[in-house]
Amino acid sequence: xxxxxxSPSNKVTEKGKDVELRCDPISGHTALYWYRQRLGQGLxxxxxxxxNSAPDKSGLPSDRFSAERTGESVSTLTIQRxxxxxxxxxxxxxxxxxxxxxxxxxxxxxxxx
Amino acid sequence: GENVEQHPSTxxxxxxxxxxxxxxxxxxxxNYFPWYKQELGKRPQLIIDIRSNVGEKKDQRIAVTLNKxxxxxxxxITExxxxxxxxxxxxxxxRxxxxxxxxxxxxxxSP
Numbered sequence: 001x002x003x004x005x006x007s008p009s010n011k012v013t014e015k016g017k018d019v020e021l022r023c024d025p026i027s028g029h030t031a032l033y034w035y036r037q038r039l040g041q042g043l044x045x046x047x048x049x050x051x052n053s054a055p056d057k058s059g060l061p062s063d064r065f066s067a068e069r070t071g072e073s074v075s076t077l078t079i080q081r082x083x084x085x086x087x088x089x090x091x092x093x094x095x096x097x098x099x100x101x102x103x104x105x106x107x108x109x110x111x112x113x
Numbered sequence: 114g115e116n117v118e119q120h121p122s123t124x125x126x127x128x129x130x131x132x133x134x135x136x137x138x139x140x141x142x143x144n145y146f147p148w149y150k151q152e153l154g155k156r157p158q159l160i161i162d163i164r165s166n167v168g169e170k171k172d173q174r175i176a177v178t179l180n181k182x183x184x185x186x187x188x189x190i191t192e193x194x195x196x197x198x199x200x201x202x203x204x205x206x207x208r209x210x211x212x213x214x215x216x217x218x219x220x221x222x223s224p
Contacts, residue, residue, distance in 0.1 A: 031210065042202060042216040043157065056211060058114075091156065099145030099164075099206035104156040 002026070004105035006092050012111045013082055021077045021108045025094030032075050033102060034067055035091045043091065049075060050097055082112045115140040117205050119215025126193050127223055134218045136203035137185040145206040146179060146186045151217075152199045160201075161188070193222045 005024045013019050025032050034046040045059040049069040060066070064082075069075040079086055089109050093102035116139040126132050138146075147162035163170045163177045163186065170177050174193075179186040190197055200219050204212040 033211070035214075043204075043212075043214040045211055045213065048211050050210070059211075097210065099210050101147065101159045101162065102212065104158070106156050 004092055004094050004103050006090075006105040006108050008108060009106065010109045010111075012113060015084060015112055016081055018078065018080045019082055019110065021079075021090050021092075021110070023075045023077070023092030023094075023105060025073070025075070025092070026103055028072075029094035029096055029103070030072050031095045031097040031102075032069055033093045033095075034075070034077050035093065036061075036088045037091055037107070038088045046077070046090075079110075082110075084112050086110060087112045115143060115205055115207055115213040117203060117213045117215045119203050119218060121218060122216065123219045123221070125221045125223065128193060128195060130193055132188075132190045132193050132197070132220055132222075134188045134201055134203065134220070135185060136187070136205075136215050137183075138205040138213075139184065140205065140207050141181075141184065143205040143207040146177070147204050147206075147212070148177060148188050149202045149204065149214075150199045151202065157202060190220075193220075195222050195224050198222045 007022045030051045032049045035043040047067045048056040064080045067077045089107040091107045092105045095102045119136045144165040149157035150160045151157040174191045176189040200217045202217050203215045
């Protein structure tokens, strides 16, 4: 079946602009996660959605970052007033919920110039 | 919150040798410990995982061990091959199901 998909695959934006990144999880997966991976670094947790529960936003680095999820489907991560330090690969993952395997999407490479 | 430390940051071995990567975690409530492999430019993929009620798990050339008392777990790869070259991440998941990742180990297997 289809895996996790993300769009766009690459995004170049000017400093100060807003960007919106999209994630389509695996059908039936109730949990959805966003991570940030800077070049040569590990995965930094941003936000977690589980079903209809309030999301865990504890990893969002600033109030310029926000995310939404419609039910158990698509999620969008929005970064307002982008800064150069926001340049990274943004990875989305989904799972059946609980502590178990997370399936990652291919990521969106964001470059802020 | 959870803190995961991973060592070494880079590891170079000859083909056929064994490789060991070690991680420690801080939250005693963590109960799920996956290992992900990320090849250059690719997405992370799960290679093996272990839960806190198990001390060791094997899958062909890959094994993971867990010491709950000491709060550390390790990845063992035997008979390494060039295609094992990648970045490996350990992670720990606690009561809220989010994963905290280590900073990664770049494994280089030379033919």
